Amino acid sequence: MSKKTKNRPRPAAAGTDGPNPRQPCPCGSGKRYKACHGAGDDVIVLRPFEGLAAECDLVALREFVPSGLAPLTLSAEAKKLAGSRTARLATVLPGASAALIRPNGDALVGLQVQTRSGDISADLGRALRWVLTAEPGEVLPVAGASVGDGPVRLQDLLVADAALDVTLHADFAWWLPDEGEPSAEAAAALEHANNVIMPTEVVRADGVRGAYWVDAGSKAHLRWVRPEPEDQLVAALARLQVNDELDLGTGSRYVGSFRAHGLLVPVWDLDQEMHVKEWSAPAEAFAKRLTETLASLEEQPPTERERRARDSLAGRQVTLR
Template identity: 60%
Template sequence: MAKRSAVKSKQPADGINPRQACPCGSGKRYKACHGLSGGPIEVPVGRPFEGLAAERELIALREFVPSATAPLTLTVETDRKVTLASVLPMAAAGLVRADGSAFVGLQVQSRSSDVSRDLARALRWAVEAKPGEVLSVVGPETEDGDRERLQDMLEPKAELEPTLHSDFAWWLPEDEEPTGEVALSLERANQAIMPTERIGPAAYWVDAGDRAHLRWVRPEPEEQLMFALARLSARGELGLGEGSRYAGSFRAHGLLVPVWDLDREQHAREWTTPAETLGTRLDEALTSLENTPLTSEERRARDGLIGRQITIR
């Protein structure tokens, strides 16, 4: 009788068990996701803007602010002024106008495992490109040693002061008329825009049509913030007053973004003071956690809040 030989399953070269969850965060097993290619995988950077004072505004402009621009304070030597944009024509990664002014887009078509590195590559291009050039896509391909990140090119303590626009007319100089694909992209973008106003640092009022929302990128670690929100929820203090309701939260680039439903009949500025007051209550709740653990009622409130979370990668 022929002797049976044991066949051992091969471990991937990157050392990841095929049955384990894929490190990319898709929720699939590795063998059914990035393991299909048989190659190594770069785990996405969970908090790409960490260390920058502008972190929260960068997240807001990338994830849900439709039309906004903000000047950048660079640490690299250049005479060129570079403006950060929520989105550029045809979702370009960067462009340089004929007058030499440069723009870098946050909401782009492609990215690698590190959003910060993508933006740094686009920013480096914008500093060095010739007038009239456009950078369509910053892809995942990176030359060996190309590890410059946004933190290497921006002044870390510089805040970001976005200017919000009601449309995308700023895409073009005042004396230039849109043509071709740019004109079509501009028309579509203007049709899809949702009225948005900034009512505080990283706090944005958004008119979604049937209702309005407050989307607020918070700086605290997620667990501590959830504890504080739970404490306020158990006390009935989690709203912004009449016409408001806590809707849930989503994770974006390592930070939590709580969301409130608001009465859209009220003007955005009418929510500025209630948001400031809620911020004060949150600060007090966070401080109280240092000495007072959650009660059983507050833990139940926390569990309910966690059930209303989603993640945006």
């Protein structure tokens, strides 16, 4: 006789509503969804920074920018907690800490950290609340700690329409205090971090936000976090491709995109011999073309050729290395 088997729930198939249990968890932990947030009732916020003008830069700083700092514009509610204290966002802090207060009172919140819940904005908001009231010299190891009652999401603690003034660094020398020699442990951590850093610069131009030039060693890339809904953006990119306007000019090639925190990030290969500043004008011109193309889709639906191009672009996903 054949053995009876218990009925077991099958994983959701790709394309159904909700994350695929076998795919990486959207929280960014690196675990499969079924072994992470899929194992409980925690709700994952797929677009945690939505509503903030700095959304695209926040995604970039959390996902692929190696060494950077940005001062925060605190909301009225956050200022009540902070008093005269200010705070800055950092891509990575020593020991991957969630937040710390330097002896001189400098308050830093780390973006590239392990979070506790499915809402990255809430975890980072709790770290920000902590850092606004902690004592100099204290360190918050893991995001998720909170101070008292009140708002905890970044959307509640920051001015929504304030952009981020991002300053990128070639290394992590800013980890070290200004006074005294670093300990052997701190020096070793700094050396290790500097050895794996990829040179990165902000592409600055009118109408351009969330665009970063990255030297990945064998190639240079432009990674551009876009705020538009994915279906609209891909349709516009398809129209540009059909019109041979998808590149950024000579020395560039569109290679695909990846998703990060609810946004699509198009990627171009770039000529490594060209300086980052030489891509400002092409990026500005592309931003204008893209804006015009997005507007044209409202009056002129995609053609059959553009729909085929859209399907092709939707399948061109790139992997960060």
